[in-house]
Amino acid sequence: MAPQPLTELEIAECLSGLPGWTVRDDRLERGYTLAGHLPAVALLTHVAAVQEELNHHAELTVTYNRLHIAVNTHSVGGRVTELDVQLARRIEEIAPAHGVRS
Numbered sequence: 001m002a003p004q005p006l007t008e009l010e011i012a013e014c015l016s017g018l019p020g021w022t023v024r025d026d027r028l029e030r031g032y033t034l035a036g037h038l039p040a041v042a043l044l045t046h047v048a049a050v051q052e053e054l055n056h057h058a059e060l061t062v063t064y065n066r067l068h069i070a071v072n073t074h075s076v077g078g079r080v081t082e083l084d085v086q087l088a089r090r091i092e093e094i095a096p097a098h099g100v101r102s
């Protein structure tokens with residue numbers, strides 16, 4: 001079944017379990033600071049692998065030691081859905097092993 005856009009209330013509930021993540025302009029977002037550029041790229045590569053597994057893809061931007069992630073669901077016209085939340089939760093699981101600083 002096609003994912004449905006989450007309501008404001010559903011988004012607020014999801015965000016309460018995802019510290020550091022926000023929703024801005026219909027995008028679920030978070031930035032991570034790492035120990036340097038290569039650790040930031042390593043986290044990006046790990047996120048990319050998770051995205052392939054889930055078949056759901058965020059915009060990933062590396063700026064020196066920062067990785068910024070922004071995601072929504074293209075197939076529903078760029079709204080936040082459960083698929084975005086699922087991806088964010090998976091990223092939260094893998095990020096600590098990369099030594100994220102914030």
Ligand SMILES: C[C@H](O)[C@H](O)[C@H]1CNC2=NC(N)=NC(=O)C2=N1
Pocket residue numbers: 055056057058071072073074075076
């Ligand atoms: C054909 C393929 O399944 C789709 O294009 C997938 C790929 N990754 C995706 N990623 C995101 N963020 N939204 C989508 O709707 C989406 N759709």
